[in-house]
Amino acid sequence: MSLGGLGRPSLIAASALTTAGVLLSLWGALGRRSGPTEAGRRALTAGAAFVGLAGVALVSALFAHDFSLEYVTSYSSRALARGYTLAALWGGMEGSLLFWTVLLTLFSMIALRRAPAGDTSLRAWTAVVLGGIASFFLLILLFPANPFTTLAEVPADGNGLNPLLQSPGMLIHPPLLYTGFVAFSIPFAFGMAALLTKRLDEGWLKQTRRWSLFAWSALSIGIVLGGAWAYTELGWGGYWAWDPVENASFMPWLTATAYLHSVVIQEKRRMFKVWNLVLILLTYFLAIFGTFLTRSGILSSIHTFTEGPIGKWFLPFLALMLVGGLALIGARLDTLKSKNRFDSLLSRESAFLANNVLFLAAAFAVLWGTIYPIIAEAVTGVRLSVGPPFFNAVFIPIGLALIGLTGLGPLIAWRRMNTKAFFRMIRIPLVAGAAATIAAALAGVGSAGALLAFALCAFTTVAIVAEFVRGSRVHRRRARVGWPSAVARTLMRDRRRYGGYVVHLGVVLIVLGFAGSAGKVERSEHLAQGETMQIGRYTLRYEEFVRGETPEKQISQINISAARNGEVVETLEPQRNLHKVQRQFQSEVAIATGPVEDLYVVVTAVDPDGSASIHAFVNPLTWWIWAGAAVMALGMSVLLSEAGPRTATVGAPARVHRPLVATR
Amino acid sequence: MTRLLAALLLVGVLASPAAAAPLGAGPEDVANRMSGEIMSPFCPGVTLHECPSQEATDLRDRIEGWAAAGWSEERIMNELVAQYGDGIRAVPPSDGGGIVAWLLPGVVAVGGALFAGTLARRWTRQRERDRAGEDLEARRSITPEQRRRLAGELAALEARSAGQGRRL
Incomplete structure (x- = not known):
């Protein structure tokens, strides 16, 4: 049964309740009164319940094939598998904006409920900001992007979901990205509330630390899963194309990563107060700006299914957020002035500062490359393009410097370190880097960039492992336990520090996978049954042509054997399918994956006589990208498992952690 | 540059x-x-x-x-x-207006690094001045007898720390 009819009334009720919640919270904030503040929170909670009901209404309409709704007709069909019917919720602009709003109101409800009861003013202003953002999205859903628009004539079937989106990755990748984007609303709102209430100590940072980590983790995994989707679905043998939609998720990730590092300085040294507020403002601004870029139609991309008429609604919202946020920071500069002091240029603080410069430079490079075509067109009237060669040229040097810094950072002590001790610390990682370079060169790697990447990966890995060894040695001696137990204790006793190192290790593995692309080989051949082609060390033989059919598609499968040194080592089954509803061909890639290399085969065309165009790739080390993401996820779970602040009031002194292992 | x-x-x-x-x-x-x-x-x-x-x-x-x-x-x-x-x-083309596209990210990165470097140097010098001021203040506010006791206790503390460091 379709609940589609409940959708729009639910959105209207949600909008009214959210507006009431904002007004009540504003009353509570201005008068520092707990009564209106609590009433405002309850109104926002009720609004969230109605947004949730609207979400349920759309999902039920999708599953009930309620083609009276334009959205259901546009993005689903009767033949669509049930899992992908759920994916249709975020397959189109209106549905994805509703999904965004469901997450926003849900997270707001949780964050406001968990906010310390003692600080009425901060809680009230946080509610005003979160409720204001929710009101904006509800306005969008009620007017330019209404997912419950009805059709005058109800069709018998829908248009179905874009075949490219019919992939298991699409069930997880977009929700994770949205979760990341939306969860940054919480630290952003707390930061703005801290500015409005002048509670500018470390309270708001500690209160939102887990939200920031949660948002960053979701965004990170979401981005990697997007790469995995591109790799397994798009059939061009790669995972990252610097497409504007990819860039839109990458820009806030870069500034958020800078923020996560920068808050450590504020918490440890009470410095960078202004900077952290600027970073969280930038992160949230870029999250919304990315949505504007990709959904307004101002940029065209492969994700054109998301274009729509909402650009003019987003522009004033973005302007208000950026100008308002910066004006607030400017107005509080006197309160925010911290006694910035570095004991030495050779210190962990300096490394964090360099880290922030590099992340911001990287974010700017990506932003600049993404918007340059718009600027060039506005100035010269000629539409220019900025593609992967530009992004690779400007981003890779910054990325490599960041990897080097990832290894250097843990080796440098807080406050000060003498150069002799520093060189003693980096001696072994440097040797490892040099050894890796020589080994890679002997293995035939000719690219200077790849050699540098391998050297930095080895340097950083050894630096991180050495940190674990130093920490674990203490536990081994004190608790008289074996190495595995000592490593586990090291990780769990100082989760923030060592969990961070595990995340760094994951990043290194991902970079290792990127560096492997320097050795990529690709070949195209048109083969008839029984013919062979050579790619790298493999001989591919077209063995068999298999036809099949499902309710959704006509399948043309080419069975290919891959032989190495005359021995068959893999059998691959790539497909070229015709999706019946969309009348669209779609290739299903076949990949034989392993830590050394991936053999990647895609059929780009099948002739009536059964002969087929085969595009094959050998992608070295790509496996390590996904392994690195898994290691990152492990590190993230360690970081997120750290207990949150026990303090009942925002701004109260945090509990003091006494590290078992002395920080150098 | x-x-x-x-x-x-x-x-x-x-x-x-x-x-x-x-x-x-x-x-x-x-x-x-x-x-x-x-x-x-x-x-x-x-x-x-x-x-x-x-x-x-x-x-x-x-x-x-x-x-x-x-x-x-x-x-x-x-x-x-x-x-x-x-x-x-x-x-973008490597001439005319296109050169801005190529150069700006590098200019921002180098400019940011120089700015951050300048700030870091200023903060380090400020810390040195603070420390010098603190030392002077400390020398003025304590008696020679207190200074001798402090030096002795500091030396003992350093010796204990060195011992702990070796154990670590």
Whole structure:
């Protein structure tokens, strides 16, 4: 049964309740009164319940094939598998904006409920900001992007979901990205509330630390899963194309990563107060700006299914957020002035500062490359393009410097370190880097960039492992336990520090996978049954042509054997399918994956006589990208498992952690 | 700074997958290389190499055909620009207004590094001045007897710390 009819009334009720919640919270904030503040929170909670009901209404309409709704007709069909019917919720602009709003109101409800009861003013202003953002999205859903628009004539079937989106990755990748984007609303709102209430100590940072980590983790995994989707679905043998939609998720990730590092300085040294507020403002601004870029139609991309008429609604919202946020920071500069002091240029603080410069430079490079075509067109009237060669040229040097810094950072002590001790610390990682370079060169790697990447990966890995060894040695001696137990204790006793190192290790593995692309080989051949082609060390033989059919598609499968040194080592089954509803061909890639290399085969065309165009790739080390993401996820779970602040009031002194292992 | 910018760009170019790819001269190598340097007219926002459509495959085959017929890469690019416009180039031009596109990220990175470096130096000097002031204040506010006791206790503390460090 379709609940589609409940959708729009639910959105209207949600909008009214959210507006009431904002007004009540504003009353509570201005008068520092707990009564209106609590009433405002309850109104926002009720609004969230109605947004949730609207979400349920759309999902039920999708599953009930309620083609009276334009959205259901546009993005689903009767033949669509049930899992992908759920994916249709975020397959189109209106549905994805509703999904965004469901997450926003849900997270707001949780964050406001968990906010310390003692600080009425901060809680009230946080509610005003979160409720204001929710009101904006509800306005969008009620007017330019209404997912419950009805059709005058109800069709018998829908248009179905874009075949490219019919992939298991699409069930997880977009929700994770949205979760990341939306969860940054919480630290952003707390930061703005801290500015409005002048509670500018470390309270708001500690209160939102887990939200920031949660948002960053979701965004990170979401981005990697997007790469995995591109790799397994798009059939061009790669995972990252610097497409504007990819860039839109990458820009806030870069500034958020800078923020996560920068808050450590504020918490440890009470410095960078202004900077952290600027970073969280930038992160949230870029999250919304990315949505504007990709959904307004101002940029065209492969994700054109998301274009729509909402650009003019987003522009004033973005302007208000950026100008308002910066004006607030400017107005509080006197309160925010911290006694910035570095004991030495050779210190962990300096490394964090360099880290922030590099992340911001990287974010700017990506932003600049993404918007340059718009600027060039506005100035010269000629539409220019900025593609992967530009992004690779400007981003890779910054990325490599960041990897080097990832290894250097843990080796440098807080406050000060003498150069002799520093060189003693980096001696072994440097040797490892040099050894890796020589080994890679002997293995035939000719690219200077790849050699540098391998050297930095080895340097950083050894630096991180050495940190674990130093920490674990203490536990081994004190608790008289074996190495595995000592490593586990090291990780769990100082989760923030060592969990961070595990995340760094994951990043290194991902970079290792990127560096492997320097050795990529690709070949195209048109083969008839029984013919062979050579790619790298493999001989591919077209063995068999298999036809099949499902309710959704006509399948043309080419069975290919891959032989190495005359021995068959893999059998691959790539497909070229015709999706019946969309009348669209779609290739299903076949990949034989392993830590050394991936053999990647895609059929780009099948002739009536059964002969087929085969595009094959050998992608070295790509496996390590996904392994690195898994290691990152492990590190993230360690970081997120750290207990949150026990303090009942925002701004109260945090509990003091006494590290078992002395920080150098 | 110009040298630094040039070095950064050089590292970028050396590190790019395009630079890393073997510069084969066969028609297929030319088509593979060039399809990474031109935007796809059929999949907005991505290069021809990444575009999965049949039209993209056909255009790639045409490029391979031109290369097989002996066309230089420059002639192929000119033909593509004539057919599809300037927007088919995947990078901004390296002259005129396009130079801004190339240089600005480097300028921002180097400018940011210089600014941060200047701040860090200022904060370090400020800390040294603070410390000097604190020392002077401390010397003024304690008696010689207190100073002797303090020196003794500090030495004992250092000895204890060194012992702990060895145990660590």
